[in-house]
Amino acid sequence: NAGVTQTPKFQVLKTGQSMTLQCAQDMNHEYMSWYRQDPGMGLRLIHYSVGAGITDQGEVPNGYNVSRSTTEDFPLRLLSAAPSQTSVYFCASSPGQGLGNTIYFGEGSWLTVV
Amino acid sequence: EDQVTQSPEALRLQEGESSSLNCSYTVSGLRGLFWYRQDPGKGPEFLFTLYSAGEEKEKERLKATLTKKESFLHITAPKPEDSATYLCAVNAGNNRKLIWGLGTSLAVNP
Numbered sequence: 001n002a003g004v005t006q007t008p009k010f011q012v013l014k015t016g017q018s019m020t021l022q023c024a025q026d027m028n029h030e031y032m033s034w035y036r037q038d039p040g041m042g043l044r045l046i047h048y049s050v051g052a053g054i055t056d057q058g059e060v061p062n063g064y065n066v067s068r069s070t071t072e073d074f075p076l077r078l079l080s081a082a083p084s085q086t087s088v089y090f091c092a093s094s095p096g097q098g099l100g101n102t103i104y105f106g107e108g109s110w111l112t113v114v
Numbered sequence: 115e116d117q118v119t120q121s122p123e124a125l126r127l128q129e130g131e132s133s134s135l136n137c138s139y140t141v142s143g144l145r146g147l148f149w150y151r152q153d154p155g156k157g158p159e160f161l162f163t164l165y166s167a168g169e170e171k172e173k174e175r176l177k178a179t180l181t182k183k184e185s186f187l188h189i190t191a192p193k194p195e196d197s198a199t200y201l202c203a204v205n206a207g208n209n210r211k212l213i214w215g216l217g218t219s220l221a222v223n224p
Contacts, residue, residue: 004157040216041216042201042214042215042216042217043158043201043203043212043214044214045211045212048211058211059211090157090158092157102160102163103148103158103160103212104160105157105158105159106157107155107156107157108155108156108157
């Protein structure tokens, strides 16, 4: 009963380093997305995917890349980390993008860029 | 501009003291309003979806209602385990993305 699994849970990066946040879901969901959550800003959509091989930008995509080679996995890549990317990142999935589809969130990944 | 505002920012209740959280929205063409619960250090957990004014949904001590301008999350006789941040999100217009509020942090004292 794993649901949406994110790794790592915590990460400290130096400015300019790159890294990948991993996300996997075992519910065979078509729709996956990445959010960041910052105090006073709420949840903001970074990138999303409506199926394997299809990705699109969300509200705050700059500095991040995604790919969706399989239905299960949706990694988020930070290309050159900046202090402004210090945040909590949530991966989410749902059966589809329609309104009736419940969104399931992972436990979050806490990223600090120094 | 589409906007979702939640109030109050924080609420402290005594166990058994009922209250309501508010989610007001200004959007063009509401397609759905969602309530989520978020515990510290965890991801948001789905509670309810409301689609049209007048709709109500209940789950244990929680009841969500929707009008044309706002939604209320009523908490009846809360318990300490109801302590969490409650998030509201709205989907409107032709854009399928969600607009999230900042949440209400609820603390229920025993």
